Amino acid sequence: MNTMRAYYDRYLPWALGIAFLFGLLVFPFYQRESPYWVYVGANALFYAILASSWALLAGYNGQFSFAHMAFMGLATYASGIVGREAGIWALNWSPALSIPFGVLVAGVVGLLIGYLCLRLRSTYLALFTIAFAEILRLVFKAEVDLTGGPNGLYLKTFNLPFLEGLTRYASTYAPMYYTMLAVFLFSLVVMYALVNSRYGIFFRAVREDEEAAAALGVHVVRVRILAFVVSSMIAGLAGAVFHHSPGIGIVVPDEMQIGRMSLVIAMAVIGGSNNLMAAAIGALFLHFALEWLQEIPMPDALMSWLQAHQATLEAWGFGLGEAGLKTNAWRMVAFGILLMVTLRFWRNGLVSPILERIMQARAKEEVARGRAAKAGKDLADVDKLVVDESPNEGGQ
Amino acid sequence: MVATLLHFVPAQMWLITPEFILRLLAEGLLIGLIYSLMALGLTLIFSVLGIVSFSHGEFYMIGGYVVYLFLQKFQNSLPRALTGIGALLAAMLVTFAIGVVFERLFLQPMARGEVDRPNEYAILTTFGLAFFLQYLMLGLMGPFPKKARRFFDLPVFDAGLIQATKASLKIGNITLGAGRLIAGLIALLALLAMLYFMFKTWTGRALQATSQDRQAAAVVGINPMNMNTLAFGLGAMLAGLAGAVLVSVYSWVPWVGVIASSKSFVIIVLGGMGSIPGSLLGGLIIGVVESLGTGLFPDPVRAQAYRDVFGLVIFALVLLVKPTGLFGRKL
Amino acid sequence: MTTQTAQTEYALEVRDLYVGYYKDLNILQGVNMKARRGQLTAILGANGVGKSTLLKAIFGFLKPNAGDVFLNGQRINDVPTYQRITLGLAYIPQRMSIFRWMSVEDNILLGGWTFRHDKERLQRKLEENFERFPILREKRRQPAGELSGGQQRMVELARTLMTDPQVLLVDEPTAGLAKLLKREVYDMLTELRDREGKTIILVDQEIRHALRIADYVYILDLGRNKTEGPTAEIVADLKKAFWI
Numbered sequence: 001m002n003t004m005r006a007y008y009d010r011y012l013p014w015a016l017g018i019a020f021l022f023g024l025l026v027f028p029f030y031q032r033e034s035p036y037w038v039y040v041g042a043n044a045l046f047y048a049i050l051a052s053s054w055a056l057l058a059g060y061n062g063q064f065s066f067a068h069m070a071f072m073g074l075a076t077y078a079s080g081i082v083g084r085e086a087g088i089w090a091l092n093w094s095p096a097l098s099i100p101f102g103v104l105v106a107g108v109v110g111l112l113i114g115y116l117c118l119r120l121r122s123t124y125l126a127l128f129t130i131a132f133a134e135i136l137r138l139v140f141k142a143e144v145d146l147t148g149g150p151n152g153l154y155l156k157t158f159n160l161p162f163l164e165g166l167t168r169y170a171s172t173y174a175p176m177y178y179t180m181l182a183v184f185l186f187s188l189v190v191m192y193a194l195v196n197s198r199y200g201i202f203f204r205a206v207r208e209d210e211e212a213a214a215a216l217g218v219h220v221v222r223v224r225i226l227a228f229v230v231s232s233m234i235a236g237l238a239g240a241v242f243h244h245s246p247g248i249g250i251v252v253p254d255e256m257q258i259g260r261m262s263l264v265i266a267m268a269v270i271g272g273s274n275n276l277m278a279a280a281i282g283a284l285f286l287h288f289a290l291e292w293l294q295e296i297p298m299p300d301a302l303m304s305w306l307q308a309h310q311a312t313l314e315a316w317g318f319g320l321g322e323a324g325l326k327t328n329a330w331r332m333v334a335f336g337i338l339l340m341v342t343l344r345f346w347r348n349g350l351v352s353p354i355l356e357r358i359m360q361a362r363a364k365e366e367v368a369r370g371r372a373a374k375a376g377k378d379l380a381d382v383d384k385l386v387v388d389e390s391p392n393e394g395g396q
Numbered sequence: 397m398v399a400t401l402l403h404f405v406p407a408q409m410w411l412i413t414p415e416f417i418l419r420l421l422a423e424g425l426l427i428g429l430i431y432s433l434m435a436l437g438l439t440l441i442f443s444v445l446g447i448v449s450f451s452h453g454e455f456y457m458i459g460g461y462v463v464y465l466f467l468q469k470f471q472n473s474l475p476r477a478l479t480g481i482g483a484l485l486a487a488m489l490v491t492f493a494i495g496v497v498f499e500r501l502f503l504q505p506m507a508r509g510e511v512d513r514p515n516e517y518a519i520l521t522t523f524g525l526a527f528f529l530q531y532l533m534l535g536l537m538g539p540f541p542k543k544a545r546r547f548f549d550l551p552v553f554d555a556g557l558i559q560a561t562k563a564s565l566k567i568g569n570i571t572l573g574a575g576r577l578i579a580g581l582i583a584l585l586a587l588l589a590m591l592y593f594m595f596k597t598w599t600g601r602a603l604q605a606t607s608q609d610r611q612a613a614a615v616v617g618i619n620p621m622n623m624n625t626l627a628f629g630l631g632a633m634l635a636g637l638a639g640a641v642l643v644s645v646y647s648w649v650p651w652v653g654v655i656a657s658s659k660s661f662v663i664i665v666l667g668g669m670g671s672i673p674g675s676l677l678g679g680l681i682i683g684v685v686e687s688l689g690t691g692l693f694p695d696p697v698r699a700q701a702y703r704d705v706f707g708l709v710i711f712a713l714v715l716l717v718k719p720t721g722l723f724g725r726k727l
Numbered sequence: 728m729t730t731q732t733a734q735t736e737y738a739l740e741v742r743d744l745y746v747g748y749y750k751d752l753n754i755l756q757g758v759n760m761k762a763r764r765g766q767l768t769a770i771l772g773a774n775g776v777g778k779s780t781l782l783k784a785i786f787g788f789l790k791p792n793a794g795d796v797f798l799n800g801q802r803i804n805d806v807p808t809y810q811r812i813t814l815g816l817a818y819i820p821q822r823m824s825i826f827r828w829m830s831v832e833d834n835i836l837l838g839g840w841t842f843r844h845d846k847e848r849l850q851r852k853l854e855e856n857f858e859r860f861p862i863l864r865e866k867r868r869q870p871a872g873e874l875s876g877g878q879q880r881m882v883e884l885a886r887t888l889m890t891d892p893q894v895l896l897v898d899e900p901t902a903g904l905a906k907l908l909k910r911e912v913y914d915m916l917t918e919l920r921d922r923e924g925k926t927i928i929l930v931d932q933e934i935r936h937a938l939r940i941a942d943y944v945y946i947l948d949l950g951r952n953k954t955e956g957p958t959a960e961i962v963a964d965l966k967k968a969f970w971i
Contacts, residue, residue, distance in 0.1 A: 064519050116716055122515040123448045127661050128715045131708045134658055138708075142701035258654050262527050269520060315468070330535050336528030343521050344502055347512065598843045605826045605837055611788065612824035616886065617812040617841040 013359050024181055028166070028174040037291075038173040039247060044287035045180040049187050049238035051268040051283035052276045053231040056191050058265075059273030060200070061227035062207030063117070064126045066261050068235050070133035071110060073256035075102035075236025076243045077140060077147055080155040080251060088146050095158040099240040106236030107229050114228030118221060133256060140253040152252035155244050176245040183241050184280070187234045191276050194230060203227055266339045272349025275356070282351045286335070293331035412692065415569040420691040421684060422572055426580030428683020430638050433583045434656065435663035435675035436590060437634030443607035443670035444627035445503065447518035451526035452635050453657025455495065457650060459487040459636030460643035461533055464544045471545070480547035484582070484640050491636025492629045498525055499628035507624050526653070534650040541647035548578045579641035586637055587676065594672065603627055607670065635660075655704055662711035668721030677722065682707045735800040738764040738894050738926040739785070739816075744794035746777075746784040753792060754780045756950040762894070762943075767920050767927045769941035769958075771934060776947045778930040779821060782896045785928075786818040787811055798894065813841050817892035821899040821930075825882050827872030831863055834871045834882050838889030849889075856885040877908035884915060894926045895919070901933060909933065913940055938962055 031037040054068045079102030084090035093101065113132060117125050140147045147153050163175035171177075194200060202223045205213040214220045243251045254260075264283075271282015306313075342350060434456060441449050466483040474482065502521050511517045549562045559566040563574045594600040606613040606623040614620055639656070646652070663682050667674025689706040693699035714721060741760040747753040754777045762768040770778050783789045785796050787808035795802050798816055806814065826834050835856055839849045857864040860881045866874060871882050880900060887895065897916065901909040917940050919925045931937040938944065944961045946953045954961070 058516075062513075062516070064516060120715065120719070123519060124665075124715060124719060126450070126519050127448065127665060128712060130658055130661065131711045131715070134655075135705055135708045135712070138701060138705050142698045142705075257651075259530070259651060262523065265520070265523065266527060269524075332531035333528065333535050336524065336531050339527060340502065340521065340524040343517070343524055344505070347517070598840070601829070601833060601837060602840065604829060608826040608828055609824050611820060612826065614788075614809045615786075615812065615818050615820070615824065616837050617809050617890075618837075619807070619809045 016358060021185075028171050028177050032171045035171040035173050038171045038177050040288065040291045042173060042177040042180045042242070042245070042247065044284045045177070045184045046238055046242045047264060047267060047287050048280040048283040049180075049184050050235055050264045051271065052191065052280040053187065053234040053238075054264055055268045055271075055273045055276050055279035056195070056203075056234075057227050057231040059268070059275070059279070060195065060203040060207065061224065062122070063224065063227060064122055065117075065129045065228070065231075066126055066258065066265075067113065067129035067133040067136075068231070068264060069256045069261040070129075070136045071106045071232040072235040072239030073140065073251065073253070074109060074136060075099075075106035075233075076155070076239040076251045077153060078102040078105035079240045079244065080153045081146065083156050084153075095156055095244045098156075099237070099244060102240040103233050103236045107233040110229045110232030110236075111225060114225040114232075117228070118224060130258060133258065133261065137253050137256040140256070147253070150253060152250045155249050155251060157246045157249045158244050159246065173247050176247040179241060179245055180238075183238055187237065188276065188280065190230070190234065195276065199223065199226065266335065268349075270339060270342050270350055272352025272355075274348055275352040278349055278352035278355050281355075282349060285351070290331055290335065293334075416691065417688070419570045419572070420687045422570060423576060424684035424687030425680060426572070426576045426683070427687065428680035429580045429583040429587065430642060430679075431659055431663055431683050432676045432679025433586055433590075434635050434638040434660045435667065435679050436587065436672065437631035437638075438660045438664050439667075439670060439672060439675040440603070440627050440634070441631035442664065444603055445507070445518075445624050447503070447506075447515075447522070448661070448664075448669075449628070449631065450519060450522040450657070451498075451529065452631070452660055453653025453655070454526045454529040455491045455632040455635035455653070456639035456642075456656045457533060457648070457653035458494065458529060459491050459639030460544075460648045460652065461537060461542070461639075462487040462490045462636070463547070463640040463643045464542050464648060467544050467547060471547075477548060483547060484637065487636045487640035488633045492633040494529075495632025496625055496629040498632075499625045503624065503628065504621060507621060526657075530650050530653070537650060539649065541649050542643075543647040544643045546575050546578070546644045548574075550574045550577070573645075575645045579645055582641045583638065586634070590634065591672075599626070658704075658711075659707055662707045664721075665711055665719070666714050666721055668723040671721070671723035674721055674723035682710070685710065736763065737761045737797075738799060739928065740797040740800075741781070741785065742795045742797070744781070744784060744796070745792045746780055746789050746794075747792060748789070750792065754950050755784065757794070758947065758950065759952055760945055762926055762928050764893075764926050765920065765924045766942040767916065767929060767940055768943045768945065769937040770928065770930045770945045770947060771937060772947035772953070774932070777950045778947060779898050781947070782818065782820075782898050782928070782930055786816065786896055812890055812892065815891070815893040816896070817887045817890070817894070818896045819883055819887055819898060819900060821902055823876070823879050823883065825871040825879050825886075828870055830868050831871050831874070831882055832867040835863070835885045835889065838886035841890060852889045856888060859888070860885055876904050877911060880904070880908075880912055881915075888919075892925070895928070897927060897929045899931055899933075900929075901931075901936070909936065916940065 027041055028038045031041070050068060050072060054065070057068070058064050079095070079098040081089050082091045082093045082101055083095060083098040085092050113129070117128060120128055141150050143149070158179075160175055160179065163178055166174040166178070195203070202213065202218045205216065205218055206220055206223050210220055213223075239251075242248060267283035267286050268279040270286060271280070272278035346353070348356075434452065437455075438449060438452050441447065441452075463483040463486070466486045467479060470479050470482065502525070503518070505511055506514045506517055506521075546563070550560045550565060552562060553560050557568060565572045565574065565577055592600075594604060602613065602618045603623055603626065605616070606618060606620050606627075610620050613623070635656075639653075659682060663678035664670075664675055666681065667676070667678030685706050686703055690699045690703045693702060739760075739762040741758060744755050744758045745753045746755040758777070758781060760768075760770070760781070770781065772778050780789065784791050787803075787806065791804065795804055797803065798814055801814075803811065803814065803816075811818075826837065829837075832853070835853060836849060839852055842848055857867075862878060863881055863885060866878070871879060874882065900916070901912050904912065913936050916927055916929065920927055929937060929941065938958055938961065941958045943955070944958050945955045946961070
């Protein structure tokens with residue numbers, strides 16, 4: 001019996017992981033009658049990448065950045081501008097060249113912002129990144145010659161011949177979906193590699209107590225900047241690829257607004273921002289849920305009540321009208337309530353505890369490792385990695 | 397000196413007359429008063445609870461909508477001035493109530509020390525409230541801009557240099573719109589009332605005491621938890637009032653609070669977190685900088701778009717160079 | 728001010744107190760203490776044995792995991808901290824706890840928060856305090872944070888005395904003060920006991936001074952009672968009593 005149980009514990013995560021991956025892979029075939037849902041799937045993957053990379057920055061490293069969407073937009077715009085055929089800076093690069101360039105720009109700016117933010121603690125960092133994100137958005141909106149202004153910038157779309165063939169068997173949006181899936185898997189691999197390296201422990205140590213981490217010899221400056229740069233680049237990659245894909249081809253500055261950012265944060269938090277996979281699953285699930293809620297009608301009783309009182313409500317100045325009589329407008333309200341309740345009662349999110357339960361064995365191991373790091377027993381490893389010139393440098 | 401400066405004056409020089417600059421200054425100061433009011437609310441919250449409320453702009457938005465709804469309902473059944481006063485009171489009451497309920501439900505557990513990583517919790521939970529309120533109002537009011545009618549008139553008079561009609565005030569060659577003028581005056585009154593409350597009443601002093609030393613406040617018999625609730629409610633109310641006076645100047649959409657809250661962040665950081673004089677002065681500075689910056693920006697097409705950038709740039713610089721701001725006590 | 732009619736012999740009593748910052752890690756492990764009315768009881772011990780923790784627990788800033796605190800024979804475990812001043816229990820923490828950016832007068836007046844609507848009594852009490860500490864009258868308009876350390880202690884004491892508390896918990900009142908000032912502070916305490924009959928519980932590192940003014944001494948060792956006795960007995964047998 002015990003061995004059965006052990007096998008079960010050991011292979012359940014793998015089985016579920018493979019099933020999940022398989023589900024993601026066959027989804028466009030399963031939904032080949034309704035390309036819309038494949039499109040939604042690609043969007044969901046886009047949000048999943050953003051949510052999980054934000055979780056890397058906020059949940060693992062404790063840097064509550066509100067500029068994540070701004071980096072997404074920055075990379076997209078940088079890529080779009082060098083890819084144009086005419087106008088300022090137009091170099092007519094192909095997406096294959098311009099997307100890496102955009103990601104690089106996001107990385108460099110991320111390095112700069114990460115460096116500037118070193119002195120700032122949680123709340124101040126949040127404030128600074130909000131300011132940065134808003135400045136960037138407003139500049140993109142104002143510099144019409146360079147960015148196309150509020151109407152957006154048209155981007156070259158990429159064509160992947162080996163994926164184009166799929167449209168015949170799956171759906172029109174299959175190439176876009178599979179590209180996003182590839183980016184999603186790639187970024188998860190990168191982030192998990194990072195988190196499971198020694199740096200993962202450093203990330204958490206810095207989050208728990210920066211001074212203590214510095215005292216243990218963790219190079220706080222390097223760790224914080226690394227987290228910032230990596231997550232910015234991943235956000236940039238997701239943004240650039242997503243907007244260059246055949247289904248989109250345009251980017252508008254308002255995608256960088258704080259409202260969109262709050263969507264990403266809400267997804268990561270509801271999923272569980274202390275776990276990359278949980279944040280990603282949360283985002284996938286919530287994006288689908290939101291789209292699905294758009295479809296279902298309001299309960300009849302409520303609907304008839306609203307219709308009966310529509311005139312009264314409008315006389316009061318409520319702008320319900322057409323929009324208010326669908327669930328459409330209210331799904332986000334429900335989402336907001338879910339967010340706040342999650343924060344209040346399930347600080348670790350809704351998906352993350354489930355995942356941790358499934359991965360109990362590994363979770364225990366990780367906890368033990370975290371404790372070891374905190375107790376300073378991991379210092380042998382630390383020595384190899386950390387340039388120990390001034391451990392206090394990042395402490396201020 | 398003047399001649400060299402004139403070299404740098406932009407092309408549309410004909411616009412920049414002393415009157416023009418004076419008008420910009422006056423408008424900047426009027427708007428600045430409202431910014432100060434909002435920032436004072438945020439300062440109050442920060443100094444007592446030790447958190448920055450990321451839902452401050454949403455209280456501003458709610459305040460505006462309450463006035464709008466109130467006017468829709470009562471403007472034909474009540475005398476004009478009474479409707480105005482009633483609308484302002486309603487806005488204050490509603491925002492105060494939301495603030496109090498939210499504080500009791502979500503922030504008290506933090507103050508009692510029941511939450512891990514209180515800083516992160518405070519950011520996320522106030523942010524969650526902002527998210528919720530924005531979409532709630534989007535559901536209730538729809539996405540289309542609303543604008544309330546001006547709810548107070550100026551007294552009509554003509555005293556030579558100063559002339560007033562219902563809709564505008566003329567001092568010399570400078571004309572100011574009544575909407576802004578009245579909004580600024582109400583904000584000024586509210587600021588004075590708030591200062592009186594903070595420095596001259598027992599409750600105000602208790603709030604100050606709690607912000608300066610929580611433990612000592614409890615020792616003398618002040619209930620710090622009640623002070624938390626009061627401070628958050630009052631802070632929300634001030635933001636609500638700021639929105640209430642501006643709803644007849646700007647058009648109102650559910651996300652109008654985003655820019656407003658980022659402005660109050662700018663101000664409290666510029667003035668020094670938790671400093672009352674800092675938030676007052678900071679508000680005026682930002683108001684004037686924005687107004688002058690927009691009016692004197694070389695390219696008028698971009699000027700409007702860049703209006704909100706000026707403050708944010710100051711903000712980023714202050715955060716990086718001197719995070720304690722002008723009057724900061726401590727980080 | 729008249730005190731309770733049914734006077735117990737001990738103004739304050741602590742029974743089997745277990746206190747800690749975490750649930751399963753108690754700093755105080757079953758401390759017992761009684762403070763006789765109108766006397767100065769000193770609590771001594773090495774650094775980190777939990778003396779300050781004891782005072783914090785008595786005043787309610789830390790919730791006891793087990794054990795009881797009695798004031799005038801009444802159990803006060805469940806009285807919220809901010810209401811304890813109304814029971815006649817006052818606390819002067821080690822860290823200077825004045826309102827730094829408020830004037831001296833406002834600081835002292837806030838001590839009367841619990842009877843803030845009684846203007847006449849407020850004025851009377853304020854006058855009493857200015858007579859007790861004449862220097863504060865001169866500096867009444869200054870922000871309290873600008874005063875010297877000794878004067879800040881005076882502000883604190885004056886603020887505390889506004890409500891006429893019968894029991895004062897005093898935590899290292901002279902930490903960080905100049906030598907000359909220390910004597911002054913201890914004289915203030917003895918005067919309060921001798922003239923006004925206050926019960927004082929003093930936690931201190933200044934053993935010499937504490938033994939000079941105390942009536943009864945408790946010595947703690949690692950969260951437990953070690954020795955106790957009238958000051959004379961303790962002084963007579965210092966070797967037995969102390970950790971030195």
